[in-house]
Amino acid sequence: MTKARYFKLILILGSLTALGPFSIDMYLPGFAGIAKDLNTTVANVAMTLSSYFIGISAGQLLYGPLLDRYGRKKPLFIGLLVYIAASLGCVFVKDIDTFIGLRFIQAVGSCAATVASVSMVRDLFPVRDIPKVFSLLMLVVGISPMLAPTVGGYVTDAYGWHMVFFILMCIGIVILLAAQFGLPNSYTPDTSISLKPKPILLNFATVLKEPQFYTYAFTGSIAFSGLFTYVAASPILFMDIFKVDAKTYGWIFAFMSLSFILASQLNSVLLKWFSSENMIFGALVTQTIVVTTFLICSIYGLLGMYETIAMLFLFLACLGISNPNTAGLTLAPFTRNAGSASALMGAIQLGLGAFASFAVGVFVKDSMVPMVVIMTVSTITALVVLIIGKRTIKIKY
Template structure:
């Protein structure tokens, strides 16, 4: 493969991977504008985030079998077409319920891009290059939450929130064209794969019965739902409670992403000295202590804008360390069935995340306290799940140092 071809493939796969994070984060600075235009509250607008997470969660399970059965390009084409039409709908939406529904449809569409990009890395690159390609894609996933809300903040402030969905629609069109013309058709459709619900479900059940899978999948997902609570609550907390403008909000969100991404990079260095198991344990204890201190400060009214940013920064740093390790140990037992295992892991993570962001929409009104309460409860619950689940693991499959399992959201 020529260097030019290699770079071209990475760019197209990277843009497919970035579509999801951009769709989640770019419209966040527009929450107050959307609430005003659709005659509703910011809390109700945050329900559109929950519906998006539910859409991705369902889509993960749907596209895995479709991509294996029909090849990569057709499901990807249909998914991106759905995404483009739903984005167009969001531009002309007139009421909040249609908006929440359209965000769900948009997620179902964008999910094709996420799942296909992971599958195509395995098709297009030699095995020894896969970890390197995944870490490049993780960099894209990492940079997207830093860039998207900052760009979104400027677009919203200068052109209004409708422009954000126009940009997302154009991104969808460009990515659709690039993937149809620029990606080779390497994967032959496998007609032996059944799309009947029974074999698909029995495959998922087989994965779920593995104690190492359910222990680390649920520990990781419940801990990670703290991030979803933060994402859903952040427009309310920063723009409604602390009264920062859309541009400043975009920069605050970018700073938070630095914490999460920085610590996940630090994680790979620490893994040379500690096992994944020790890293998860340490990260969850730190996260529990931080969230309890955060809660005490919130209850005693000791949090201003800077204190809130500081506590969230520390909280997200712990997640950046525990998340890659729980993902790695969740998938470690599966030499075959990796596709089903990673789809199920993604669905559990996004499903629990959707619940957490839904709780934010219901409880966070004019105080930071409900968000911190949700974060504290999820963190301590994850720690309990880890300690109970470990008792059921008879024979733990460890990650060898050359295994690199990337968790792509």
């Protein structure tokens, strides 16, 4: 594979992977404006995040079998069309309940891009290169939380939050065209795969029975729910508790995403000397130390805004190390069922993310402590799952 082709594949696959995060992050600075326009509260607007996460989680399970049955590009094309239509609907939304519903549909469309991109990584690259490829995808994905809330803050300030969803619709169109004309048919459709409920469930059950899958899928997903906790809580934390405006919040969010980008690129370098298993364990131990310190300091009121940013920066950096490696080891045992495996992995990750964001909407009001408690519980639980699960695994690459 030439360097130019390699770069093009990474760019398009990264854009597909980034569509979901961009759709999450870009409208965050508009929460206060949305609440005002739709005559509701910021906490209720946060429920549109939960509905989005639920939509992605459920949609993953829908697209997995479709991608294995019909190949990668047809389901991807249909999903992106659904995303584009739902984004257009959000431009004209008038009440919070309709908005929550449209965000669910938008998510179901966008997760076609997520599942297809992960499946195509498994199709197109050697197994041992997958953690490195995921780290490179994180570089593309990481740019989205840098740009999205910053751009969203300025767009919201100048044109209102409705314009954000018009821009998301346009991004969906561009990505659809790039995927359709720039990606190869990486997988031959498997007509033996049934789309009836029982065979689909049996196929997922086969994937779940693989010890390497469930150990690293749950380890990575539980740990990664800390990121969803931060994303859902950040508008409340910075705009309500620390009283920054939408533009400043966008810049803070952009700065925080640097930690995830830099850590994922550091991961690519460290993989020359350390195995993925060691990288995951080291990242989770470090994350446990960071979040325990964070919790103690937040309970005793020792953190101002800058200290809080520093703690979150370190926390997100640990996720930037662990996430590419857990994803790589989760998918490594699969060839024939790669679409179903990536879908199930995504469903677990985003289902837990939806649960975490829902908990934020319920508990995070005027204090950062509930946010940090959720992060602490998720981190320690992930470490425990890893330690227990590793005892029964012989790693497959």
